[in-house]
Amino acid sequence: MARAALSGRLSWQFGRVVELVEETARTKSLVLETPARQGHRAGQHVDVRLTAPDGYQAQRSYSIASGPEDEHLVLTVERLVDGEVSPYLVDELRPGDELELRGPIGGYFVWEAALVGPVLMVAGGSGVVPFRAMLRHGAALGSDVPMRLLYSSRALSDVIYGEELMRLAEREPVEVHLTLTREWPDDWAGPRGRIDGPLLDQVAWPPPQRPLIYICGPSGFVEAASQTLVQRGHDPSRIRTERFGPSGQ
Amino acid sequence: MSPVSRGFLGRRRPVEDPSRVPPGQYVTHDFPVLSAGPTPHTPLEEWSFTISGEVAEPVSWTWEEFLGLAAESPTVDIHCVTKWSKLDTSWKGVSVDALLGNVESEAAWLTAWSDGGYTTNLAVEDVTGGKAWVAYEYGGEPLEPEHGGPARLLVPHLYFWKSAKWVRGLTLTRDDEPGFWENYGYNNHGDPWLEQRYQGD
Amino acid sequence: MEELDGNAIAGQLVEVFGRDMTRAHGACAHCGTESQLAELVVYPGGPGTVVRCRACGNVAFVFVTVRQTTCIDVAGFALDVIS
Numbered sequence: 001m002a003r004a005a006l007s008g009r010l011s012w013q014f015g016r017v018v019e020l021v022e023e024t025a026r027t028k029s030l031v032l033e034t035p036a037r038q039g040h041r042a043g044q045h046v047d048v049r050l051t052a053p054d055g056y057q058a059q060r061s062y063s064i065a066s067g068p069e070d071e072h073l074v075l076t077v078e079r080l081v082d083g084e085v086s087p088y089l090v091d092e093l094r095p096g097d098e099l100e101l102r103g104p105i106g107g108y109f110v111w112e113a114a115l116v117g118p119v120l121m122v123a124g125g126s127g128v129v130p131f132r133a134m135l136r137h138g139a140a141l142g143s144d145v146p147m148r149l150l151y152s153s154r155a156l157s158d159v160i161y162g163e164e165l166m167r168l169a170e171r172e173p174v175e176v177h178l179t180l181t182r183e184w185p186d187d188w189a190g191p192r193g194r195i196d197g198p199l200l201d202q203v204a205w206p207p208p209q210r211p212l213i214y215i216c217g218p219s220g221f222v223e224a225a226s227q228t229l230v231q232r233g234h235d236p237s238r239i240r241t242e243r244f245g246p247s248g249q
Numbered sequence: 250m251s252p253v254s255r256g257f258l259g260r261r262r263p264v265e266d267p268s269r270v271p272p273g274q275y276v277t278h279d280f281p282v283l284s285a286g287p288t289p290h291t292p293l294e295e296w297s298f299t300i301s302g303e304v305a306e307p308v309s310w311t312w313e314e315f316l317g318l319a320a321e322s323p324t325v326d327i328h329c330v331t332k333w334s335k336l337d338t339s340w341k342g343v344s345v346d347a348l349l350g351n352v353e354s355e356a357a358w359l360t361a362w363s364d365g366g367y368t369t370n371l372a373v374e375d376v377t378g379g380k381a382w383v384a385y386e387y388g389g390e391p392l393e394p395e396h397g398g399p400a401r402l403l404v405p406h407l408y409f410w411k412s413a414k415w416v417r418g419l420t421l422t423r424d425d426e427p428g429f430w431e432n433y434g435y436n437n438h439g440d441p442w443l444e445q446r447y448q449g450d
Numbered sequence: 451m452e453e454l455d456g457n458a459i460a461g462q463l464v465e466v467f468g469r470d471m472t473r474a475h476g477a478c479a480h481c482g483t484e485s486q487l488a489e490l491v492v493y494p495g496g497p498g499t500v501v502r503c504r505a506c507g508n509v510a511f512v513f514v515t516v517r518q519t520t521c522i523d524v525a526g527f528a529l530d531v532i533s
Contacts, residue, residue, distance in 0.1 A: 108472040108488030245452035
């Protein structure tokens, strides 16, 4: 049996909370100042570790919401009903507090302008977070890579970064499509209901154009979207997924 | 050593009755779902429960036969090695005493095995004398697949990884053979009151 | 417990291997399917973290943290390069 036992090599560092931004009733962005502001790649995440007075620790991963060019590192956190870490981050954390962080981490769910596009981003709920980093990165570079975001949200009041996404979509190569699954205004002209085959056909580039596809959201959402895209003829090797669950290391 | 995160306590609350909660555990009111793999969905007509290994004659029950065995309804406290404890959980199932009463064996150990490939090792004396069941109801309802249904082992006096979900059989063994987590460094016995988490504890 | 992708354990992988491993390739020891570590299925939150092949469900590797030391058993997955 091959076993490797090694002590930790990626060090934890501190981020100081500069500002907390309420995005929705359940979601806040944590604006952090980190000492050695190493650049991150759009789509990466960081691990956050909390320590109780008796030494008990809890650790979770959060996608980075800021672009690589932004001054501060931003995490956007949704409060989960039975969560242990997210209620603390959303309700308890104050400016000036320090958070223990590890990262940025991950080389898979990452977008860089050098990758051959076009780019389709499929988000379920707070799965939109890493896509803000990618869209901001594209905007900062003035990239002409076509990018389409298909964002599924329960209701308009749950939409994170709504105004900013509309602004980002003013750029020529960017489109943002929002579908509402539970509640919509009477005059809502956009798509209603969960992301399905017909909606993906409408928004995605056809498979022969080989879009690079990123899907981020809860496990069930990602599974359904990726299976539908593969059934529609998209190459699985062009699809990158990031599932998140209520818990995790 | 990490500094304390101001105001962070975790999900834990002060333990009201320390006589019921082993050291280092906190009491939870929900029922966390922990799995080492996908949830199997074995159709009941294909389900069976088998006792084999170091026995004179292996014995096996179909689902219908299993439901026909004399059942007990224990209410017990359970303790997970990930530090949650849940008090007063009510189950219905067949005692392991009753099941092992159908085979002749001198073996002192057994391996519980499950759909999906999970295994865990136990001493026969830890699952006899009214200490263990194969449970198929929880809280008066059929045991849900995410919690181990159609049937799981229930050994409440040991850490809950010993209470194998989706259990399909017991293999009696001459020696104590490490199961899935035990093979990766978890304790062969797993007594929460002695905090037997890892090998050597 | 919901299933996650291999990128969810990027931090643990860095802890063990000293660098990002999510793009590292390897083959399932059971069915031979090749994948990047980020494409494997992760079951977190139990006594350890179990990582399985997305094609056949075989255990690719297991992380267990015993007394502050993280051990990884990679018996079920042939990594192309361990440097």
